[in-house]
Amino acid sequence: MAVLWLVLLAGLPVFFLGVLVWAVLEHFRTAQVPRVLQHRAKVRFLHCMLLYTMAVGNILEKLRICSMPRFLRFLQDRVTIKNNREVVVTDLRFGTIPVRLFRPKATSSSLRRGILFYHGGGSMFGSLDSYHNLCSFLARETDSVLLSVGYRKAPEHHSPVAVTDCLNASIYFLKTLEAYGVDPSRVVACGESFGGGIVAAITQTLVGRTDLPQIRAQVLIYPFTQAINLQLPSYQQKSNVPFLSLQLMLTCMCSYLAIDVSWKDAMLKGACIPRDFWDKHRKWLSSDNLPKRFRSKDQQPETLAPFNEAAYLETKHILDVDNVPLIAEDKIIAQLPEAFLVTCEVDIVRDDSLLYKKRLEDQGVRVTWYHVEDGFHGCLLLFDKMVLSFPCSLNIMNAVV
Template sequence: MAVLWLLLAGLPSFLVGVFAWVLIQHFLTTEIPSTLKHPVKLWFIHGMLLYVVTLGNILEKLRICAMPRFLQFLEGLMPINKDPNVLVTDLHFGTIPVRLLKPKKASSQPRRGIIFYHGGGAMIGSLDRYQSLCSLLASETDSVVLMVGYRKLPGYHHPVLINDCQNASIYFLKNLASFGVDPSRVVLCGESIGGWAVAIVTQALTCIPSLPQIKAQILICPLVNFINFQLPSHQQNKNVPLLTRDFMFMCMCKYLVIDPSWKDAILTGSAIPLDKWKKYRKWLSYDNIPRRFWSQDPQPEILGPFNEAAYLETKHTWNAELSPLLADDKTIAQLPETFLVSCEHDILRDDALLYKKRLEDQGVPVSWYHVEDGFHGCLLLFDKKCFSFPCSMKLINAVISYIKSI
C-alpha cells in the first residue's frame, strides 16, 4: 500500500517534469513561419501534441501501452460535433467499419457519392474525429458520404490500410443504387495518408472496368512517394507543425515496419540505388517543383554514399502500390480528373506538386488549390472555435466548391 501511495504522490511530479522537458525541446526545435496567422495558437497545439506523444512513448518503453493506442484512447475522449441535418449510419462492410452520412432532406434523384479516407499517419484519426468534416461535405454538397474506418497501428501494418479502403470502396461501388448514389458522380477524397490511399485505390480501380468509373479524385495534402526526402518542402518545413519530419518518419517506420536506425540513410538518399534514381528521377526530382517554391539557397539534391543494407530494408517503397507517383504512364493516363490541395507550410507540399506535374504530363485534367497560409492538419481545426485558423475554412470551401462543380 505504501508503494502505491508513493507512486500516486510521484505521478504529478513526473507529469510536470515531462511537460517541462517537452516544452524546452519544443521551444528549441519547432519553427513557426512568420507568414502563419495565429502563431502562438499553433505553437500551443503542437506543444500539447508533442506532450501526449512523449507520454505515449514512455508508456510504450515501459511496456504498459503501445504509443498509438494511448493516442487513440485520448482521441476517443474528445466530443463529436453532430449536425442535426445529417443522417449518420454506422455499418460494416465485412469486417471494415464504415459510416454513411447523407442529408436528412429527401432527394428526388440519386445523389453524388463521396468516398472519404481520413488522415492521421495510420496511427491516429478516426470516423469520430472526421465526422464533422464529412457532415459538412454531405450537407453543403448534397452528397452521400461514405467514411472508411480502416484498421491502423499498432496492430495493423501495410497493406491493411490500403486493402480496407479498396475493399470498402469496391463494395460501395457495387451497391450504389441501394445507397441512393448516382453511379456517374462518385468522388474519392482523402487527406494526408488518406490522400495517399486515394491515389493508390484510384489507380487500382482503373483496372476493374466492371465497376462504375470514378468521376474525380480529391487529394488533400497527400503523400505520394516514400523515396525522395530532399524536396524543398522537406528542407523548409521539417520542423513546422503539425507534421514535423520526426513525427512523419516515426509513422512511416511503424507502418511500413522499417527499422528507424536507417533514418539518416533514408533521409540523405543513401538507400537509393543510382540506377533506380536515373530511371525515376524524371518524376521524383525537385526539378519538377516550380522554382518559386525553392529555397533562396536550395541544398543540392545529392544522394549519399549508397548503402545496400538500407536499400534492402526499404526497397518495397519503390513499388507503385506504396509510391503512386511511380505508376506507369498507361495507369496514370487512365486516371479521372483530379483536385489537388497543397499547403505552403507543409512538409508534404511538394508531393502534391510532383503528382500534379505527373498527371498533367499524361493529359489528366488537374485543378490545384494552394493555401498560402496553410499547414499540415489545418483541415481538422475548422470547427475548433478558439483553436481554428482562417486557412482551415479556405481549404474546406475550395473542396466544397470543386465537388459542387462536378
C-alpha cells in the same frame, strides 16, 4: 502501504508537470513557426500539447501499458461528436471493415453524389470518430452520401493493410451504390494527408475496371505520394515545422512499412536507392519538376549517398509503385479522373503533392489546384474547433466543398 499510495498520488502531478515542462522546452528548442502562419501563439500551444501527449504515450509504451499511437487515438476519439440533425449517420461493417455512412436527411427526387472518404493520420492516428464532424459537414454542405472508411492502422498492422481495407470497402460500396441512393456516374474519392495518398493509390488500382462505376473525380488534400526523395525543398525547409516534423513523418513511414528505425539515416540520404532506379524515375522525383517559386537558391542539391545494399534490402518496398503513386506508369496516370489538389505552404510534404500535380497535368488530367499560403499539415481537422480553429482550416474546407 497507505503511505506509499499517498506518495505515488502526490508524485503524479509533479511527474506530469515535468513532462509538460519538457514538451514546452522541446518545442522552443526544435520547432520552427514561420511568420506566414496566423495565430502563431495558438500554433505553439497546440504543438506543445501534441509533444506532451506523445511523450506521455511513449512513457506508457515503455511501461507496456499501451502503444503511443493507441494512446493518441484514444485521446482523439474523445472529441465531441456534433449531432447534426440534417444528416443521418449509420455505422456499418463491410466484412470486417468498419465504415460510417453519412446521408442528408432531406429527401431527394434524384440520386445523390457519392463520396468515398479516407481519413489522415500518417497510418498511425485518426479514426472514424475523430473525422466524424468533418465528414458530417462535407455530406451536408455538398448534399452527398459519404462513406468514411475505418481502415486498420500501424503499428499493429503494416502495409498494404490500410490501402487494402480502403480498396475492399470502396469496391463493395461501388457495387451497391443504388442501395444507398448514389448516382453511379457521380462518385468522388476524397482523402486527407495519408488518406490522400490512399485516394491516389486506389484510383490508380481501379483504372480499367469495367465491372465497377468509374470514379468521377479525386480530391487530394495535402497527400503523401512518395517516400523516396526526402531531399526535396519542402523536406529541407519545413523539417521542424508543427505539426508534421521530418522525424515524426519518418516514424510513421517506418511503422507503416515495417522498416526498422535504424535505417532512417540511409533513407534520408538516399543510400537505399539503386542508381538505375533513380536514373529511370528522376524525371518524376526530382525538384527540377517543381515550379521555380518553390525552389530556393539556398537549398542543398539532391545528392545520393553511396549505395548501401543492406539498406536497400531492408527498405526496398518504399520503391514499390503500390506505395508510391507518383511513379505509376504514364498509361495509368493518363486514365485517372480529374483532380482537386490542396497544398499548404508550411507542410513538409508540399513538394510531393506538387510533383503529383505535374504528373497528372503532363498526362492531360485536369487539375484544379488550391494552394494555402498560411496553411499547415493537418489544419483541416481543426476547421470546427472554435477557438482552436484557424482561418486556413475553414478556407480549405469551403474550397473542398
